[in-house]
Amino acid sequence: MDDQEVKLLGVWGSCPSKRVEIALKLKGISYEFVAQDLSNKSPELLEYNPVHKQVPVLLHNGKPICESLVILEYIDETWKSGPSILPEDPHARAVARFWARFIDEKCFPAILRIKRSQGEEEMEKAIEEATELLKTLESELEGKKFFGGDEIGLVDIAGNFVALWLGVMLELVGITLLTEEKFPRLCQWVDDYLNCSIIKETLPAREDLLDRFRAISRWLAKNNR
């Protein structure tokens, strides 16, 4: 598969963009990263993702693919070289899809609810809900190094959010949720995951991401959003 044009419309600090970069690197695919400014969306982004107008968008020989989990499956089906992102067995594939969706549809909104909660009571309730969800993820790691088993796979890559963004988002409101005491397996997983060479070279440094999120928060507050 030579002479392929692979472009990624993405944002440096975006968790879904980074999922796609990790998958491309795992497969050894060269790509051009085209940084997007979401406060002033490019004609390219609006053309290739007219429905959601969001990153990431993968352009493969000019054809767009949108939504990070959909893109991860596309990459796995298109480039058979390199490690598999999804397992072979249909049941194991279904289980991986289930947990990747769980992270996006349950864990992410729960963390947002903590960050946006008004008042102590609302925040406590939101923390309780998020804790329950993370306990469910914690159980899923029983007896495994990665969600994918011995090697990282779809759920680990989707789990970017838990490994890095979750902690950064909560630090902005002065909360730590993932402690060794409450979530020993998840904490070990974060450690193992962030130390994989491809992950380390792809994800932003925690402090840099925190600075960026603080700047965005200040901008949102100043502009009453």
Place this chain on the structure above:
Amino acid sequence: MDDQEVKLLGVWGSCPSKRVEIALKLKGISYEFVAQDLSNKSPELLEYNPVHKQVPVLLHNGKPICESLVILEYIDETWKSGPSILPEDPHARAVARFWARFIDEKCFPAILRIKRSQGEEEMEKAIEEATELLKTLESELEGKKFFGGDEIGLVDIAGNFVALWLGVMLELVGITLLTEEKFPRLCQWVDDYLNCSIIKETLPAREDLLDRFRAISRWLAKNNR
């Protein structure tokens, strides 16, 4: 693939349950339907879907698979006989996954917002949003009989919701959204889809579903929910 045990934990009037039944019938798989009472969840449902405690759950030789879109992919990957639910080409597969998610993540919540809106202004805004989303779906049908092309596929089966449940839910609040005038392609698609023999024999009759939804609404109102 003989001697297989295929059970579906489902609910008669549930759109996601019906998606799975359609997929099984398309593939010619015999299955046992185990009706669930969601107001009094069975030990079987709680055992096999402990995370969401929802239908549908497919049990294949005792192994559970949850979430309707995940189950549809599992069925397509497990039983290669019969028509394909997803196309072969990776890009076409990504496009199908994109639109199936669009129906679940955008269209369904938009219709719920109309149903739950308080006051005229809120309802008008909700109707406007839902209309925009349906226009997007309408465009996707340009030049095609089904979302899947000449035959029904993943998006059509996910589109159950648009073909039947959407109209029933809105009739409860006295609204018609899908008119020939505004959505000629979607209306034609609804007609073609509901007239496919497998769909006709699987989906509930409109009036029966409406009666069931009216009974649920009365129960919810009586119990202040």
